[in-house]
Amino acid sequence: MTKQAKYKALAGQFIRAIEAGEYQGGQPLPSLRQLSALNQVSMTTALASYRYLESLGIITADPKRGFFVNLEHNPASDIRHAQFTAQVRPLPATPPPRLRSGLATAQLDPALIDAQTLRASLTRTMKSNHTLFNYGDPLGEISLRQALVSHMKTQGFVLNEQDLIITQGCLDAVKTALELTTKEGEVIAVPSPCYTGLLDTLSVMGRQVMEIPCNQDGIDLVQMEHAMAGQQIAACLLSANFQNPTGHCLSAKQKQALARMARQYQIPVIEDDVYRELSHDGTPPLPVKHFDNDGWVLWCSSISKTLAPGLRLGWCAPGRFYNRYSDLVRVRSLGCNRPLQLALADYIGRGHYTRYLKKLNRMLALQCDQYIQMLTSQLPKNTQINRPKGGLVLWFELPNVDTKQLQAQLVEEHIYILCGDAFSTTDLYHRYVRLNFGQCLSAEVESQLTRFAQVVEQYLCQKPDKNIS
Ligand SMILES: Cc1ncc(COP(=O)(O)O)c(C=O)c1O
Incomplete structure (x- = not known):
């Protein structure tokens, strides 16, 4: 350091x-x-x-x-947010192993997924199309792209189906965007803290990061502009809506400013927008892409957080990079699984997705409150948990607790949480944890949360913080 x-x-x-x-x-x-x-x-x-x-x-x-x-x-x-001057930092050549289960993974409880209706769309698709098992359009089934743009139009976000390319999930879309806009060794600006999957992707691609501090209003755009103006970064990679892990959203004004900065300094903004539709009040905010008139924003998203991560379907609207993006996708994979794309098109096209999202967000809003209530009643009094307005995760600080050790201790009892260190190249978050509240509050989850709070309490009794007192 x-x-x-x-x-x-x-x-x-x-x-x-x-x-x-x-x-x-x-x-x-x-x-x-x-x-x-x-x-x-x-x-x-x-x-x-x-x-x-x-x-x-x-x-x-x-x-x-x-x-x-x-x-x-x-x-x-x-x-409440670590404030610091952004600096270039290398990432480990090999990303560390990550916990992917229970409270540690940002994912919906299977009971919340609209499985029955989705299965009906799959069955209908399997029966209906005689060219189903042939090659399809490498850039994605046109029926799926049309269904997606019609769906987004109802939210005030207008795109053309020719703007979209179907990918194998959001991370795949982001990876292609990074591949064509940046080179090995170059620096990518990311928010601090940043979703582990993005850090890991950058790490395996040999990119460096510049973590830009966040505050309650989102990312520090003054520092971001400074980095862009000084040409210190090759691209910027962020989520403007219900960011993982903090849950913050940029205001419309900030999104506009970011789109302006991308154009002015000609630095691509790769927008990872997987949580946008998990707006607990049912109204999804607009992406930065909405304010992008010159194509410098590569908008990436998927159905992984909202519907079914197992389908591995996502998309990118790569703006001015469309031709090069489509060349890469075409050459690399000849497209994504065709029957699944057609089934998803059927599901969205029939209006099921819109209806389901309304119900899902009501459930998530309730679940989020239940988790916070349960945690605040059991955790030490000075634990403050901010309620995110959307998304699937809670991010909070446990003063005096080294959460890496806490995580390791809980793993022994098969309770999985994610410690703050996983979300940064700095050591600013080692007292933070991220918990998924996408699981319904079953007796098993309740007992895990109770045990989590007990271990935190024990930890505080046994290990006073040597660094501070
Ligand atoms: C911000 C963010 N982007 C992307 C992903 C992964 O998306 P996908 O499964 O569609 O690749 C996640 C999963 O946790 C995420 O939190």
Whole structure:
């Protein structure tokens, strides 16, 4: 870690501890000597971190007595999101193994999926089309592209079926977009924290990342513009709607600004929009693509989060990159599974998808509330869980808990959560966890959540945070 990253990470620990109420206004902080010994950093780094907190108005320095939490500091109004200066960072050549199960995976409970109606579409398709088992259009069945654009038109998002290319899920769409807009070794801007699957994709493709900090309003567009203007990045990869893991959405104004920046600096924006239709109030927000008049946005999505990840169907509207994108898709795979595409076209075309999404979002809104209620009643009092307005995951901080260790401890009991470290190349999130609330709150899930809270509690009793006190 660079010196700059070190002092900011150290400052971040204090910000979180102060926010969690572990330090009160006026309370003294560890001396520089203590801070440096406890965290195994140099005195210079320790001092830089206090100076940084001072510049944020969080602490004050008394030349004779040391450093104190600022009396006027109001934690409630301050940083809930790690703030830092974006830097280029390499990714591991081989992504670490990821947990994919239970509370750790962002996925719907099978009981929520409209399986019966989907099966009927599959059966109907299998019976009806005599060319079903021939090659189809490598860019995707026209009936599916038409069904998708008609469906999105009802949400105020207008595309042409000729704009869309069908892919094997969203990550496949993103990977192709990255392949044709960036080269090995180049830097891609991503939000911090960022979905593990995107980090892993970038990692296997040999790209570097520049994590751009997020705040409650979404991604820090000032830093993003700075990176674009300085041509420090080859592309930007983000989700503007119900981002995984934070759940934030960019406002329409920010989406417009991002589309403008992409055009102005001629830097492609790869928009991963898999959660857009999981808007708990039933009204899906518009993507950045909607504001893109010049084709610099490559809009990628799928039905994996909303309907059936097992079908492996997604799409991309690659804008000005359409010709090169279609060449790549055509040459590589000769298209996706034809019967499944036709069945999905049947399902969407008959209006089932729209009806199902309405019901699903009502259920998810309820489930999200139930999870939060259950967790807040059992977790330590200083745990704050923000309620996302859409998506499938909760992202929250457990002050004083190293969530990597917590995750490892829970795996032994077959309880799977994802620790914050998985979502970043930095160490800013090691007290965060991400939980999927897509599973219905069965007795088994309830007991897992209860056990999760018990282990957190035990953890707090056994392991006071050495770094902070
Ligand atoms: C932001 C994001 N993009 C893409 C995916 C994967 O999408 P697909 O299964 O369609 O490839 C996920 C799955 O968790 C995700 O969270």
